[in-house]
Amino acid sequence: xxxxxxxxxxxxxxxxxxxxxxxxxxxxxxxxxxxxxxxxxxxxxxxxxxxxxxxxxxxxxxxxxxxxxxxxxxxxxxxxxxxxxxxxxxxxxxxxxxxxxxxxxxxxxxxxxxxxxxxxxxxxxxxxxxxxxxxxxxxxxxxxxxxxxxxxxxxxxxxxxxxxxxxxxxxxxxxxxxxxxxxxxxxxxxxxxxxxxxxxxxxxxxxxxxxxxxxxxxxxxxxxxxxxxxxxxxxxxxxxxxxx
Numbered sequence: 678x679x680x681x682x683x684x685x686x687x688x689x690x691x692x693x694x695x696x697x698x699x700x701x702x703x704x705x706x707x708x709x710x711x712x713x714x715x716x717x718x719x720x721x722x723x724x725x726x727x728x729x730x731x732x733x734x735x736x737x738x739x740x741x742x743x744x745x746x747x748x749x750x751x752x753x754x755x756x757x758x759x760x761x762x763x764x765x766x767x768x769x770x771x772x773x774x775x776x777x778x779x780x781x782x783x784x785x786x787x788x789x790x791x792x793x794x795x796x797x798x799x800x801x802x803x804x805x806x807x808x809x810x811x812x813x814x815x816x817x818x819x820x821x822x823x824x825x826x827x828x829x830x831x832x833x834x835x836x837x838x839x840x841x842x843x844x845x846x847x848x849x850x851x852x853x854x855x856x857x858x859x860x861x862x863x864x865x866x867x868x869x870x871x872x873x874x875x876x877x878x879x880x881x882x883x884x885x886x887x888x889x890x891x892x893x894x895x896x897x898x899x900x901x902x903x904x905x906x907x908x909x910x911x912x913x914x915x916x917x918x919x920x921x
Contacts, residue, residue, distance in 0.1 A: 684906040685794040685821035691836035696859035698736040702743035715744040716787030716794040719754040723767035732757040820909035822854035829858040854905040855886035862891035
């Protein structure tokens, strides 16, 4: 087992339901095919469905399978709630609270089992995960560069630029690897779909890494996701492996 800290990427979105899970799964599949041990982590999820043995997070199952089903599925998303609300509100609906420590320490399970860890956030960077904490706080603590997923629709330029402004100005700033435009399924294309990639690229420093559609199985042109990842600067390595 390698003693080097794993590399990572933090997949965030310009909004909810923009395709973060879809992109995370595609990236995981590429990395597995390239021969890397891939860990996947979704710190918290709401809007989960009831199963025979408790709540089920479909997003967690999707990215876990795309990564080759590593480790324990239950470790992918250790905090799940039913109500389709911001996670801390969904937790309150059940008489619970978000475990802020577990949000971070849940990553430690994957650190010694992986060459690279993909973290999928909940919503966008300023989506709250507590009364005074946001997804951006987790991204800052983990220290992995962001992959920003945006729907390839009219308004994409504004949404991407707003997210990049948040990344640049949030506390010490968040590094951005690049942007992925996603043509959402069951949504009619508008005239901007064909030009958004070029228009976004002209206005941003981080590159547009990919423009994908509902039936994408491979990135074309190819993207070297390993090269865009790097070791997290804020991960507390002393906790790695401490919980099994």
